[in-house]
Amino acid sequence: MSDAAAPLLEIEGIRKAFPGVVALDDVRFSLRAGTVHALMGENGAGKSTLMKIIAGVYTPDAGQIRLRGQPVTLNGPLDALNQGIAMIHQELNLMPYMTVAENIWIRREPLNRFGLVDHGELRRRTQALFDRLVIDIDPEAEVRSLSIASRQMVEIAKAVSFDSAVLIMDEPTSALTDKEVSHLFRIIRQLRAAGKGIVYITHKMNELFEIADEVSVFRDGKYIDTQPSSALSRDDIIRMMVGREITQMFPKEEVPIGDVVLAVKDLGVEGIFSGVNFELRAGEILGLAGLVGSGRSNVAEALFGVVPANQGRITIEGVDVRIDSPAQAMRHGMAFLTEDRKDTGCFLILDILANMETAVLQQRYVSGGFVQREQLRADCEAMSRTLRVKTPSLDETIQNLSGGNQQKVLIGRWLLTKPKILILDEPTRGIDVGAKAEIHRLVSKLAGEGVAVLMISSEMPEVLGMSDRVLVMHEGRQTGIVERKDADQVRIMELASR
Amino acid sequence: MGFFNPSMGAQSMTFKPPRRKWPPEASIFLVLVGISLLFEVLGWVINGQSFIFNADRLQIIILQMAVIGIIAVGVNLVIITSGIDLSSGSVVAAAAVVSASLAQVSDFPRAVFPQLTDLPIVWPVLAGAMVGLLIGLLNGSLIAFTAIPPFIATLGTMVAARGFAKWFTNGMPVSMLTDQFAWIGSGANPVIVFLALAVIFHVVLRYTRFGKFTYAIGANRQAALVSGINVNRHLIWIYTIAGLLSGIAGTVTAARAISGQSGMGVGYELDAIAAVVIGGTSLSGGIGRITGMVIGLLILGVMTSGFTFIRIDAYYQEMVKGAIIVAAVVADQYRQRKRRG
Numbered sequence: 001m002s003d004a005a006a007p008l009l010e011i012e013g014i015r016k017a018f019p020g021v022v023a024l025d026d027v028r029f030s031l032r033a034g035t036v037h038a039l040m041g042e043n044g045a046g047k048s049t050l051m052k053i054i055a056g057v058y059t060p061d062a063g064q065i066r067l068r069g070q071p072v073t074l075n076g077p078l079d080a081l082n083q084g085i086a087m088i089h090q091e092l093n094l095m096p097y098m099t100v101a102e103n104i105w106i107r108r109e110p111l112n113r114f115g116l117v118d119h120g121e122l123r124r125r126t127q128a129l130f131d132r133l134v135i136d137i138d139p140e141a142e143v144r145s146l147s148i149a150s151r152q153m154v155e156i157a158k159a160v161s162f163d164s165a166v167l168i169m170d171e172p173t174s175a176l177t178d179k180e181v182s183h184l185f186r187i188i189r190q191l192r193a194a195g196k197g198i199v200y201i202t203h204k205m206n207e208l209f210e211i212a213d214e215v216s217v218f219r220d221g222k223y224i225d226t227q228p229s230s231a232l233s234r235d236d237i238i239r240m241m242v243g244r245e246i247t248q249m250f251p252k253e254e255v256p257i258g259d260v261v262l263a264v265k266d267l268g269v270e271g272i273f274s275g276v277n278f279e280l281r282a283g284e285i286l287g288l289a290g291l292v293g294s295g296r297s298n299v300a301e302a303l304f305g306v307v308p309a310n311q312g313r314i315t316i317e318g319v320d321v322r323i324d325s326p327a328q329a330m331r332h333g334m335a336f337l338t339e340d341r342k343d344t345g346c347f348l349i350l351d352i353l354a355n356m357e358t359a360v361l362q363q364r365y366v367s368g369g370f371v372q373r374e375q376l377r378a379d380c381e382a383m384s385r386t387l388r389v390k391t392p393s394l395d396e397t398i399q400n401l402s403g404g405n406q407q408k409v410l411i412g413r414w415l416l417t418k419p420k421i422l423i424l425d426e427p428t429r430g431i432d433v434g435a436k437a438e439i440h441r442l443v444s445k446l447a448g449e450g451v452a453v454l455m456i457s458s459e460m461p462e463v464l465g466m467s468d469r470v471l472v473m474h475e476g477r478q479t480g481i482v483e484r485k486d487a488d489q490v491r492i493m494e495l496a497s498r
Numbered sequence: 499m500g501f502f503n504p505s506m507g508a509q510s511m512t513f514k515p516p517r518r519k520w521p522p523e524a525s526i527f528l529v530l531v532g533i534s535l536l537f538e539v540l541g542w543v544i545n546g547q548s549f550i551f552n553a554d555r556l557q558i559i560i561l562q563m564a565v566i567g568i569i570a571v572g573v574n575l576v577i578i579t580s581g582i583d584l585s586s587g588s589v590v591a592a593a594a595v596v597s598a599s600l601a602q603v604s605d606f607p608r609a610v611f612p613q614l615t616d617l618p619i620v621w622p623v624l625a626g627a628m629v630g631l632l633i634g635l636l637n638g639s640l641i642a643f644t645a646i647p648p649f650i651a652t653l654g655t656m657v658a659a660r661g662f663a664k665w666f667t668n669g670m671p672v673s674m675l676t677d678q679f680a681w682i683g684s685g686a687n688p689v690i691v692f693l694a695l696a697v698i699f700h701v702v703l704r705y706t707r708f709g710k711f712t713y714a715i716g717a718n719r720q721a722a723l724v725s726g727i728n729v730n731r732h733l734i735w736i737y738t739i740a741g742l743l744s745g746i747a748g749t750v751t752a753a754r755a756i757s758g759q760s761g762m763g764v765g766y767e768l769d770a771i772a773a774v775v776i777g778g779t780s781l782s783g784g785i786g787r788i789t790g791m792v793i794g795l796l797i798l799g800v801m802t803s804g805f806t807f808i809r810i811d812a813y814y815q816e817m818v819k820g821a822i823i824v825a826a827v828v829a830d831q832y833r834q835r836k837r838r839g
Contacts, residue, residue, distance in 0.1 A: 304724070306723070306724060325726075325728070326723060326724050326725070326726045327726040327727070327728055329726075330726045336724060338721075338724055343718075343720060343721075344718075344720045344721050344724050345721055345724075346718065346721065347713075347714055347717035347718045347721055347722075347784065348717070348718065349717050349780075349784045349785060350713060350714070350717050350784060354710065354713065354714065354717075357710065358710070358711075358714050358721075358722065358725040358726075358727065359725045359726055361707050361710060361711070362725075362726045362727075366707045369706045369707060369708060370705050370706050370707075371705060371706060371707055371710060373705070413725070
């Protein structure tokens with residue numbers, strides 16, 4: 001019953017939950033053949049999850065996917081590929097030590113009569129593909145010798161080589177120069193003319209108006225609306241992306257703001273970010289907003305000496321300081337809750353006590369090299385109670401705790417060091433609503449006790465609710481600082497996507 | 499209330515005292531008991547005598563394992579940081595020949611250093627230890643500053659240290675050593691050295707900050723770094739200690755044999771790694787205790803001695819030893835998977 005009018009790809013009622021969060025809730029989306037369809041939304045709106053469902057990486061908890069009117073199930077990315085859906089990954093998935101041709105035709109190599117790979121045919125096929133797409137890359141070059149842009153082209157050619165009807169591109173221009181972007185767009189237009197359906201995820205407004213036929217907007221895991229891009233203005237889209245009421249979940253108490261504790265002038269790390277300027281006062285919460293990849297976390301890592309800054313000046317309580325290592329940052333009264341709990345936070349196989357004590361052991365609870373175990377355990381237990389870590393005992397392995405409780409243990413690790421400056425990178429990512437509210441209350445209370453807080457967050461309501469001021473970054477540059485009274489989502493999104 | 503006076507915190511939740519549970523060594527201790535009983539039964543069946551209740555045999559088992567044990571203490575530290583040290587066996591040879599060369603008697607005409615004979619015992623002992631320390635320092639520096647994997651760094655020093663020992667001796671044994679030096683390796687002395695080191699590092703691992711940081715680095719190096727631990731400096735210390743202990747083991751080996759030879763210690767690094775792994779230390783780091791390693795060591799010793807006792811060829815011994823090491827690692831993987839859920 002596949003009639004010509006049926007959309008190429010249609011999904012309906014899709015729901016996907018991860019432990020603690022509902023990533024997608026009753027989402028629909030429809031892609032017509034011969035169009036470029038852009039997906040827009042803030043970080044965490046659910047775009048990437050949706051794409052991974054369409055590409056067969058995730059299995060939805062509920063809902064239907066229809067390809068040319070026929071319901072399909074996708075058992076893994078390979079199955080999706082066989083059914084005509086190809087995804088071009090944001091992180092490139094090519095094998096650096098193999099040639100371009102080998103990469104494209106892997107698992108589908110043409111064989112000669114001895115059953116060995118026919119390299120001549122491999123080369124001819126690749127050249128034919130490149131000629132069709134007007135790509136000028138040597139099929140026999142090793143992938144590692146190619147620029148990022150060329151690798152992106154190879155990825156695209158590989159997707160096209162499957163003759164897929166649906167092509168998914170997840171921020172394909174993030175690493176490309178203007179010239180390369182226009183080449184990419186030429187290829188996309190060609191594919192569109194050939195009747196392919198292209199799903200295009202981007203954060204960049206101007207690209208959207210240049211290449212997209214239709215735009216669908218998502219917010220907080222929900223589908224908002226689909227419109228032809230010609231019918232929309234930039235402001236319309238921003239409003240659709242952020243248009244939600246701020247709940248009362250994020251209360252920052254009014255506290256007296258003290259003296260400047262941390263001042264940063266022209267801070268930068270060569271090639272990553274530059275020109276960051278701000279002052280942070282005791283009792284103040286400075287929000288740090290921007291899209292993923294805008295350099296927010298890099299600023300935090302530079303301040304804490306994980307990747308030391310090589311430009312600018314850091315002043316703590318009026319004294320210029322050099323911070324080349326986390327140990328140095330800690331001596332200046334800083335603490336840093338990292339973004340990735342699993343990779344850079346927890347010692348997953350160790351118990352809660354061992355996770356909580358690491359930082360403070362640099363400064364206290366040690367005499368003559370020996371750990372003062374009773375005192376340390378008592379204080380860690382007291383800290384756990386204050387933070388309401390839910391666990392029967394500190395001897396429990398931390399990986400048996402929920403994300404929210406793990407996060408509280410890590411916050412406890414830093415509070416034991418009595419920091420003057422607390423840097424929080426996505427303090428509530430991936431934890432449930434209850435724990436989130438507790439952490440917000442906690443941070444607010446810490447500010448009340450005179451701690452200066454720098455908080456990075458992708459969640460707009462969190463940033464707006466908690467911050468006294470918001471520093472916004474875009475592509476490694478500071479685009480502005482907004483006072484609490486002037487801060488709203490539209491203003492911040494504007495600065496973040498400028 | 500305040501966060502910075504945590505002892506003033508709310509008392510609404512209480513924590514249970516540390517749970518009483520079987521120590522992690524319990525299971526491998528049972529393995530040790532099981533293997534011993536097996537040989538006991540086989541002993542009566544084949545030889546008509548007891549395997550366990552034989553003071554001479556127990557003494558031999560313990561003496562044989564003491565040198566491996568000294569090395570294994572250091573290797574245990576290294577493996578807890580998720581590293582590896584392949585150089586121990588070669589360090590034994592290098593330390594053995596150097597210490598022996600400073601312990602020769604003056605009436606031996608072909609001494610390595612004819613001017614340096616009949617020295618007080620402190621010089622050969624110091625020299626042997628220093629050789630180990632320096633090679634360990636080299637291992638640690640390579641790993642910390644060039645970021646090459648510990649496997650490669652210590653493979654390099656393993657080959658180089660063996661070469662050094664051969665060059666130093668020209669392939670000839672360094673013999674005619676003083677009685678004073680030979681005393682180190684006599685009687686129960688190697689065992690006393692081993693036990694002293696085992697106790698010291700057991701305490702270090704459990705009760706000192708150095709120990710806590712060792713586990714932290716092995717469990718998650720990046721998190722350790724962000725917690726302010728100077729990971730590079732710590733790793734240099736760890737490999738230096740491991741080298742030093744191998745150097746001491748080499749000195750003891752030379753004293754026991756009353757000779758220093760460039761072929762000494764071949765394969766010791768693997769026995770030490772085996773003892774550590776059988777003892778429950780995780781090759782992925784963050785887990786491991788000296789007590790477990792001591793039991794692992796005894797398992798290896800009992801097996802070697804037991805096979806000889808029931809007159810099974812050395813070839814079979816090695817095959818079975820290989821199987822046991824693999825089984826220990828498989829069990830380790832299984833435990834970890836279970837822990838992850």
